[in-house]
Amino acid sequence: MKRPQYPKPKPQPRRAFTLFEIFVAVLVFGSVLTTFIPLMRGVHSQQHDTDLHLLAVREADNVLEEISRWPWNDLVADKLSQRTLSETAKSHLRQPELRVTVEEQKGVDVPVTKRVAVEITWLPHVGQPTKTVRLVAWFPAMDVKPVEVKP
Numbered sequence: 729m730k731r732p733q734y735p736k737p738k739p740q741p742r743r744a745f746t747l748f749e750i751f752v753a754v755l756v757f758g759s760v761l762t763t764f765i766p767l768m769r770g771v772h773s774q775q776h777d778t779d780l781h782l783l784a785v786r787e788a789d790n791v792l793e794e795i796s797r798w799p800w801n802d803l804v805a806d807k808l809s810q811r812t813l814s815e816t817a818k819s820h821l822r823q824p825e826l827r828v829t830v831e832e833q834k835g836v837d838v839p840v841t842k843r844v845a846v847e848i849t850w851l852p853h854v855g856q857p858t859k860t861v862r863l864v865a866w867f868p869a870m871d872v873k874p875v876e877v878k879p
Contacts, residue, residue: 777852777859780821784861787817788846791828792863795844800869803842805830813848821850833866841866 745753791811795803808828817824826848833841847862 780850780852781859781861783817783820784824784848784850784859785863787813787826788848788861788863790814791826791846792844792865795828795846796865796867800842800867803830803844803867808844817848821848822852824848824850841868 795808795811798807808830811826811828813821813824813826826846829845829847831843831845833843843864843866845862845864847860849858849860852859
């Protein structure tokens with residue numbers, strides 16, 4: 729008896745990945761990941777440094793704004809040096825220092841303005857140089873009459 733002959737099956741298109749293709753995909757993904765992780769660490773570090781710098785600028789601005797409300801005669805080095813940083817700045821900035829200086833800008837006989845500088849320094853990371861934020865404002869004397877210039 730003869731065996732019945734069945735028609736040969738038509739080749740079907742592949743429906744799955746081969747083990748080699750999966751291996752190559754894992755290698756490509758791994759190489760992308762090893763490049764991406766250090767990049768994200770660097771971005772995070774720069775963002776943290778920027779946040780600390782912004783905190784220092786805001787702190788210096790707050791100190792200067794508070795000083796601007798003081799009477800002109802109270803703008804002296806002894807009183808300004810007693811200012812301290814906020815608890816937030818002390819807790820976030822590493823070894824922060826606040827320096828407030830005042831210089832009288834002399835007119836003809838009397839001081840006309842006072843130059844007040846607020847400077848905040850801190851250490852960003854171990855082994856890096858200190859970072860500094862400095863804001864300066866000039867406060868005019870209210871009781872000094874302007875000098876008339878004759879042509």
